[in-house]
Amino acid sequence: EGNFFSISGNLCTQYPQAVGWAMASVAKGETAIAASWIGDGTTAEGDFHAALTLASVYRAPVILNVVNNQWAISSFAGIAGGEQASFAARGIGYGLPTLRVDGNDYLAVFAATKWASERARAGLGATLIELVTYRGESHSTSDDPGKYRPKDEWKSWPLGDPIARLKTHLIALGAWDDKRQDEMQQHQAEDVRLAYKQAESFGTLREGPLSPVASIFDDVYVEQPWHIRRQRQDLGV
Numbered sequence: 001e002g003n004f005f006s007i008s009g010n011l012c013t014q015y016p017q018a019v020g021w022a023m024a025s026v027a028k029g030e031t032a033i034a035a036s037w038i039g040d041g042t043t044a045e046g047d048f049h050a051a052l053t054l055a056s057v058y059r060a061p062v063i064l065n066v067v068n069n070q071w072a073i074s075s076f077a078g079i080a081g082g083e084q085a086s087f088a089a090r091g092i093g094y095g096l097p098t099l100r101v102d103g104n105d106y107l108a109v110f111a112a113t114k115w116a117s118e119r120a121r122a123g124l125g126a127t128l129i130e131l132v133t134y135r136g137e138s139h140s141t142s143d144d145p146g147k148y149r150p151k152d153e154w155k156s157w158p159l160g161d162p163i164a165r166l167k168t169h170l171i172a173l174g175a176w177d178d179k180r181q182d183e184m185q186q187h188q189a190e191d192v193r194l195a196y197k198q199a200e201s202f203g204t205l206r207e208g209p210l211s212p213v214a215s216i217f218d219d220v221y222v223e224q225p226w227h228i229r230r231q232r233q234d235l236g237v
């Protein structure tokens with residue numbers, strides 16, 4: 001219904017899935033195009049290269065984005081080969097057009113994405129876009145960036161904050177003001193709070209309700225293979 005084709009937590013699975021989804025769209029005679037996002041670290045996965053090959057060979061209508069935020073948890077982008085060549089440059093070897101964009105410039109990101117989507121819709125195939133940005137916060141609540149990079153490293157990031165930049169730009173054009181910005185931020189904070197409350201009303205890991213253990217065996221195989229049946233019996237469910 002929402003056209004989300006992947007919610008996998010395994011890095012990069014969404015890339016070949018996006019290409020396959022885009023190829024299926026063409027095969028069905030539909031006009032929908034696909035877009036997918038991965039981080040800089042994830043470009044080191046084999047699926048990244050498989051996806052680029054497929055996308056190029058089959059001219060899939062897909063936009064493949066690499067959000068280069070400089071860090072993959074505690075590994076800097078160089079560990080994924082970011083010092084040898086840019087992540088955008090990876091696409092050239094596959095014959096894909098590529099763009100390297102200031103990812104903290106909202107209008108630049110919009111323009112690049114629009115260009116790539118128009119190419120895809122015109123039947124010209126895939127585009128690889130590297131969005132250059134910086135992850136100022138921790139990777140997750142269990143991550144402490146102070147352990148692997150200077151605590152004030154973010155202050156040296158030259159490309160600024162994307163929200164502040166867009167706001168300054170719009171105010172300079174006379175299309176926006178601080179009052180509207182504050183109101184919008186308050187509304188959005190309230191929207192997020194309400195959405196969180198609504199999500200919690202369906203259950204939490206701490207308070208339940210939890211799905212029955214037996215449900216981990218559902219919706220994977222049409223016919224359950226013997227070894228999975230065995231695991232299920234061992235669990236006693």
Ligand SMILES: Cc1ncc(C[n+]2csc(CCOP(=O)(O)OP(=O)(O)O)c2C)c(N)n1
Pocket residue numbers: 009010011038039040041042043067069071072073135139
């Ligand atoms: C196949 C696989 N290996 C490892 C992990 C654990 N893991 C989760 S996020 C992450 C780092 C990803 O870094 P990057 O691709 O740069 O994306 P970012 O988190 O910066 O958006 C790792 C190693 C995983 N989810 N899947």
